[in-house]
Amino acid sequence: MTAQQFVAEHAFGTVSDLIRAHARERPGRPALADAHGRLDYAALDARMDRIAAALQRDGLGVGDAIALCANASVDYACVFLGALRAGVAVAPLAPGSAPDSLARMVRDADARLVFVDAVGDAAMGGAGEPAAARIALQGEVAGARPLADWIAPEGAMPQPAEVQPATPFNIIYSSGTTGEPKGIVQGHGMRWAHIQRGAVYGYGPESVTLLSTPLYSNTTLVVFFPTLAFGGCVWLMPKFDAGQYLQLAEREGVTHTMLVPVQYQRLMAHPDFDRHDLSRFQAKFCTSAPFRAELKADVLARWPGGLIEFYGMTEGGGTCILEAHAHPDKLHTVGCAAPGSDIRLIDDEGREVPAGEAGEVVGHSAGMMVGYHKQPAKTREAEWFAPDGKRFIRTGDVGRFDADGFLTLFDRKKDMVISGGFNLYPSDLEAVLRRHPAVADCSVIGIPSEQWGETPVAYVVHTPGDTTAPETIREWANEQLGKTQRLAGLRFIDELPRSAIGKVLKRELRERWAAERG
Template sequence: MSTVTLESPYTTLPALIAIHGKERAEHPALIEGEQRMTYRQLDAEANRVAAALQRDGLLAGDAIAICGSNSINYAVLFVGALRAGVTVAPLAPSSTPESLLGMLADSAAKLYFADASVQSAMAGVRDRLSMPLISMDNTGVERHYNDWLAEDGAKPAPVDIAPEMTFNVIYSSGTTGEPKGIVQSHGMRWSHIQRGLPFGYGPDCRTLISTPLYSNTTLVSFLPSIGLGGTVVLMAKFDAERYLKLAEQHRITHTMLVPVQYQRIMARPDFDSYDLNSYIMKFSTSAPFHAELKADILKRWPGGLIEFYGMTEGGGSCMLAAHTYPDKLATVGMPLDGHDMRVIDEDGVELPHGEIGEVVGHSPAMMAGYLNKPEKTAEAEWYDSTGKRFIRTGDVGRFDEEGFLTLMDRRKDMIISGGFNIYPSDLEAELRQHPDLQDVTVVGVASTSWGETPVAYIVPSSGRTVDTAQVQAWFNDRVGKTQRLTRVIIADELPRSAIGKVLKRELRDQFLAEHGVLD
């Protein structure tokens, strides 16, 4: 890795790949199953992608969309598009065909790359696509990725990529409404790469990626890994046993996992039989990470454990080094250096430490705004008395006297019952104490008497049979009157997004459809 490049105020990811292609030519950059791609090959293939985009008339500032499972082709497409100054819109394969059509139109993508599973799901709306569809895995549609690529040895015309140019547009999950395109710049991503150095990312790191590449959760680990010359092992789909086998086989040093993945890994009875001593640092973000699970990981899994709290929109972020602060596992840590985070009330008035309110943040790496949605951008912003711009997180929390942030809930998930604020996370923490429950969540449902009332969805532990009336009585005896559950419902599993967030809106809608408004 070139020290001069690292110390420069700004470098692009494609420029870093070009350096590695010369200085670390035969070092593995990407591994997927039995496939390996060196940095020399990654640099050359990125050139072919960039040249093909320019051949097809795409200019710097234009966009492409990618939708599919993690793969080497996916990663190469991403890097190659960036080299041509082209914006990447990575889309979630789990989206509905109508939602994908909406995101494609919003991003103004000139080309759409999708794998077989996405092509199949979109078969009914193919005639409504306004751009060419290219098969990323060389299956299905008439135009295949291998045929679309420029010839071997092709090189694109050089493109000057300024820090303010758009790197990617990541669409919000849509769990609380219509997906919004979050615009992130090359300068923002450069800061993410630089931020990887203190965590041990570098030429010798081996990072296991099992979360999807369309997610910012994944990119904040993927980008410093390849930007700093390490090796990335890609999983197309997460499986706890397969994950552990890959970790042992490749002597993994770094990983980013969402809490539900940690939960499934740690629950395996054979977990302790795997050699995981190569781990330097493990990361987590995107969903509530319970203190008991963090403690179990610290006890049984070598290497440090870091939880990040923040938003794809790039408002301030907090970090908890769990291995350093084992007495703060119920928090998400303290703001990162250069990140200004505060708490405000319903009227936008700043609150002192200890008070509960909405968390807002300012950082050097904030989104430019939501693509084509200036009104939504304005709704997401808060300005202090000096005119400093902050991003509203939508999360409710409080800072303690030492500056550690404890999150209560999403503001939209907070339950207001009979005039009392009820935080589902408090109820869920108590419910998880029940010995026969594997997974739990609490949602607020409509009530004519109380406005809203709490209902719990529970997943019994394997081999356990539970009685909902017993669980409800057990719980209600342990909490205050205003926190009591109105219903307990058994579920085979909780609906989650691809990055592990419980889809509470789905559960609320399901409850309303099945039970209506409660008395």
């Protein structure tokens, strides 16, 4: 039975079991690769056994957790997968987080072990030691036990771990753009739903997936696990570089990838883009941040293979999918509800809005978080229940369906500017600003106003070499905007603050504006 047949016929399974099957059927096929080497399925399967056995030796099992704080690598992936084989949940942490925040995450997850590289160890170093032992993934890290010394001996076999759909698979800490991190508990059932969804995108033993987004992000994991589930190879880049990405994609015959919009933007603008042979690409995915219609059109015109945009949340719920190559007239949308997803729009009172009206997006599907770790009140805030009791996850996004069922997003509900009683969507103002030749990138935020309650201001990244003054751009934009939309201020900024997966951190822009105003 092929992996595709198994996934299609089973309501639940595990990626660990599928990797075991690939190791028996195609032991020499490459499974993982990075700049330091490759691992075939036989070697990956054996390494997962040794890691799982070591965790069980140390007293960890189903219901326990470890943390990973490191750049993406083959060793990182092996520890993640080995923990899953032992039934141990993984908390992948962002090395770019503040030290005290990382320490809180480790404690919140009840992580018994923390696996680090030099980057992760340095990130955590100043926070005071959390109550977890450190294991060094690579090289020597002061105070950490080397992975080679910790791992169980060759040939070690773990005891079988019984996991259920609700058994925690991973705990992803997401502060989004709001500050304090929340631990999003995703179950094995949710990950299996992602694998089932991936069955239609051509993954198989000949697939090569290139990933340059971090493994602590759900953005990456929704492609990482399906690739391995169907027997393909995952190439890991610890840091995105457009030139290196293009070279790797051509050299390795890459067929699949996940990129965020800012990465697509940099790749399409690279002077050597059209010189590279990218003809083996079958599917390119995107998620996590607004993907402008004109950029989608450029990717479709110049990059072979399909372009698929996922819209959803790490917390799960419903997913919308836009197969841009099949719907070139819908590039301004994020697509239709995926099979098995129920997407609805609600108003501020929690009532469904009439057809054609805008509302907050809520979703239900098989892929939903168990909840926020140790935060039942936060979990309840994220939920909406239909009159029949059906559970949905609130996205915080505002959107509208068109007559064909395609969803257009306006903005995050919390980022909407309410000025003089009017609801202003920053994305509308940003779209106007981007039409000015002096604007390379921009973001609009709301700031307090005695007269209007809130008023919009813009941060703009200047087009290189352009000398247009900020006030000139602001006046031009205000001529294009409606009276209630007009910008109260505009500042230049060298680069917009973004998360590792490309989301503009508007909270930081608000803090910057407040600091500049004194």
